[in-house]
Amino acid sequence: MANPLLKEHVLLRHRDIEDIHKIDVYLAHDGYRALEKGLKEMTPDDVTNVVKASGLRGRGGAGFPTGVKWGFIPKNLNPKYVVVNADESEPGTFKDREIMESNPHQFIEGVILCAYAVGAETCYIYGRGEFWTLFHGRMQEAIDEAYEKGFLGKNIFDTDFSCDMYLHLGAGAYICGEETALLNSLEGLMGQPRSRPPFPAVAGLYAKPTVVNNVETLANVTPIVLHGADWYRQFGTEKSPGTKICSLSGRVNRPGNYEVPLGTPIRYLIEELGGGIIDGKAVKAILPAGASSSNMGADKIDTPMDYESMAAAGGMLGSASFIILDETINAVWAAEKNVKFFKHESCGKCSPCREGTFWLTSVYRKLREGYGTKQDVELIETIINQMEGNCFCLLGEFVVPGVRTSLELFRNEYESLASEENEVDQPQKDLIHTFF
């Protein structure tokens, strides 16, 4: 699968090299050389510094500079942990899965390098519950191979550095992708976010210093250490260096993962890589970061896909899961789907999110079923205003931009569903949820 923008993939190397998931193939293609270089030729601080210099930013969504994050880990508190966020639950995101399925060693190597850099000897990879087959198959096999070859375990490359790696599956909750909820879940507690401070870097897993990074982020670390920061910076932009895997889905002809240098315009992703819109229809809206995104109108299709430009255009790059809506899609229907998702996934810890998402679904349903009024359209706006800034964690805040931009861009669709009358009699529903 040729990618005209990249001579060779940096992350999706399996697309260039067959069977790279097998350790022998991986070893034949520079496999674990970055680790050897890191352990033998570099101090832990050197590793952190090269990652800092590369300008790598977190691929889990927030885009926080990875090297800077590692630098926050206090040196004198032990033990420390590396926790990999493989929860990948954002609707429309499926990049980490491909890395782990097809190029696991590059990722594992990056995790070990991270552990070396921060002084951790234990790594946990926390995957969403649906990764059962992957975690019991390919990922575990890859870890076993790495142990066999001595890349994990005691005294790696005969150095003082030892490192263990464990896989852990969640029970299928979006909130467990939020790093503090993830840590709670990993500890066996309820998957609800923690208050910050303290930040995980200081008091994370079992209240010990912990780095939490996304799968893709760490997969980037391997080539950075091997080839250096300058090499890495040949891709992407000044502030958003490197390549990024974009998960493309929605009304396109060729959905899938595409690795592109950061700064590539959205149009290129949709039209060149994704083969354009089904039946040649027009783009209606772009959701660049799954359910958590704002809707970018079709006029934003030339925005370069890097952190700054996306933000400037009123969107966000997030995990780069582009969901494309075309003119056949009703905006209210699409927004309701996202709202329902959040209602289902709200952890219930704080009232604005727990009740706000529940309330929003109620109003959306009314509108869609034809019982809504003009006031209900305004009510939607009020509810998100009341949620905004008031939630305990970002999940609740993520609800707001999608709904707000949907209303802004497509208010006519909402109003056309709303009745002219102030009160509409709706039939009695059997919408009684009873639990226990």
Added chain:
Amino acid sequence: MSDNVTLTIDGVQVTVPKGTLIVEAAKQIENEIPVFCYHGKMDPVGMCRMCLVEVGQPAIDRGTGKPELDEDGNPVVRFFPKPMTACTTTVSEGMVVKVDTSEAAVDDRKAVLEFLLTSHPLDCPVCDKGGECPLQDLTIRHGPGNSRFDYEDKQHFPKRYPLGDLIVLDMERCIICARCVRFQQEIAFDPVLAIENRGRRAHIVSYSKPGFDSHYSGNTTDVCPVGALTTRDFRFGARAWEMTNVPSLCNHCGVGCNTVLGTRAGTIRRIMPRQNEAVNELWICDKGRFGHHFNGSPDRLTTPLIRKGEELVEATWDEALSLIGEKFGAIKSANGADSLGGIAGARLTNEDLYVFQKLFREIIGTNNIDHRVGLSAALEDETAFTVGVGVGTDLGSVGKGTTILNIGADLDQDAPILYLRVAGASVKRGAHVINAGGRRTKLDAQVQTTLRYNYGSAARLALGLLASVVSQGLVAKEWADSRTSGMADLEKALKNFGADKVAEATGLTTNAIDAAAKAFAEAENGIIIFGLEAGNDPALRAALEALALATGHAGKPNNGVIAVLPHANSRGAIDMGILPDRLPGYKPVESNAGLSAVEMLTAGGVKGLLIAAADPAVESESYKQALQQLDFLVVQELFLTETAQMADVVLPAKGNAERDGSYTNLERRVQTFDMGVPAPGKAWADWLIFTGIAGQLGADWAYASADGVMAEITQRVPLYAGMDFKNLTAPISLQRKTEHYIYEGMSFTTDIREGIQWATVAESDSAPKIPLRFIEPAKASSQEQGLTLVAPRMLYDGGRLLAEADVVNAHILEPQLMLSRSDAQKLGVSTGDSVTVSQNGTAITVPVYIERTVSEGVALLPRNLAGRPAEKLVGPNGLYSTVKVEKS
């Protein structure tokens, strides 16, 4: 850097210690930020978002590092873009907080309330919390006027879901603040509640079996900020505003929890805790909360009864009292004063007990009085007089630097709220707690060190610890030299209690003994707690007293010894001299010491007996026989107990809710309670009855009230000087109140009183040196073959008062022998099988229950259960003995 920070809240400056939360800082200036999930006793969680405020900080110029100033030279304040939760944000210097002065924050809080109400059933008219409900109150103050939520879409949950048999959940009302879950986790250390599922489906569940298995469950109904949790006995019992709230005290154990009686139309509708930071903080245990139903029981005695042949027939007070006067007078003139005697239970107040002993000592002229029957006979204590914990001791605040040594008290059963405070000191505040006991108890899970000694070796353990302190050179020389005497003799005596010997006797390692001794001696504060299962052994008490003195852990706050005496006024009974050989205030009886309860309850001991608030007939068959042989028996009681049924005259007494009085708790804190409800029929307060009897025998006492009796006590018992009711009920200082009192979750307040502790000898610098006592412990009983049968006390026992509380009946154990799995296997029995337990020719048959907390070699059969099977084997005053167990 100073430890205080100054900030501005709604334009008002306030200076508070660093680390203070914004809510708490605001409280100092009476700016009440609304909260739901926040509770001053629990870690903040920031869940409900009710306390949102706008927060700004002085802007710092990056270049100079100095605060930025505006044109007028005032610091520029930069506000955070999002509102902050005042319950999780700590203050910082120069911070500006806007609560009511920020329109945005006011709107945010209104928004949160509207969210909370979307799922709320709004059934205030039938909700028990109505009228004292934070959700109701805060909605009126901060909330929207009406709801925009589509009523049809309300989420429905069961309205009546029993979490356990005491607590009922109405999940529709729950606002998921997790206070109940957190209380159980952080304060009760019984993490039996949880939130299950997520989002709007989240709901409260109990995972324990049986449901909500905790002695503290009722407190969750107080901390719940809505009517989601209710107690089974109060549900729909009364509206909050219809009740009168009367300050009272719990009468079920020695902790002395402060309570408030919610009364209406002459009955107690509920009991809730009354905050006393020195005793029970904001909590009471479930026995205290649910065990009040005896008060209104239809079985209460309502009128004096006089024996006519086989029958007890109703009589007037005049008839009853003059009959007693006549009979007691006749016995005295025929056989002398010492042919009369009295037994008074430690459930009576100080005033009752004082008048009781005065009646016997001054009017009748005998020292034949005692309070030691039943549990009171199983644990005595005189150490409080010398080394009781110092005045001002606060187990709710001790932490790092304090070592607490608990020997033989199962605090979760014996003194539940003390358990919370000791466990909290360990888990939350980092005190080193050493839990020494003959079996596993609940406290073990919360402490740093556990010592499991062989039953019967507690005194040797205490002496071993003392010897280890000496041999490790850890004696607090300066204090011991200046304040104690007899160190040289003690050291000599301790030679026989070297670590090796003690290790053998106790079954502990020498290392464990040395480490515990070191941890105790080297701590800044040292507190010793001992209880029933350490054995009623003067050698133990002397050793503990010497241990406290030798390590300097005496004579100051947060140091000294606490005996976990069994009853509400056990301490008071000793203070008031309800002992044949001790007068009020620990003065020994010079000559002619009287008979003990056991001696009076021996055939031929006395001819006439007055028994108040005690029921020896159920304790033992031999007591019963002795009672039958009396010439004349008077019983003063709440119920027609077994003993009362044998009486010649039965006198109806008032329960503690029906009168006022004072109790002295196990930390020597004297506290008063008020009258809450009228007594049934013609019942009298006990002190009045004793006064009446004294009158028949020629006294002319004119006590008008309990208060009046206390006035005399303050004159005649120096320890109680100054403890008149006026002082005992005096409000605490405003400063202490603002700093320590919260009254979260209750919209009513009743008097806050802290009571007064009397000072020990060790606290007085001018007192003569305290002799270090040593008593040789009894020889370990010959190695009899068999299991050690232990008869501990359970919180829910078969006592008469609790038996009247239907609501907790299910918690009262049926007699059963609790065995370890391995012993059960050896005997070839499993749970439910019956066994015969025998000792010295006495045998009983009970079912077996395999209990994992029981160690091998030990069998538990709680005392005070129906039929008193344990007492048959260990004796009415005993705690353990070696028994033979066979499959029957």
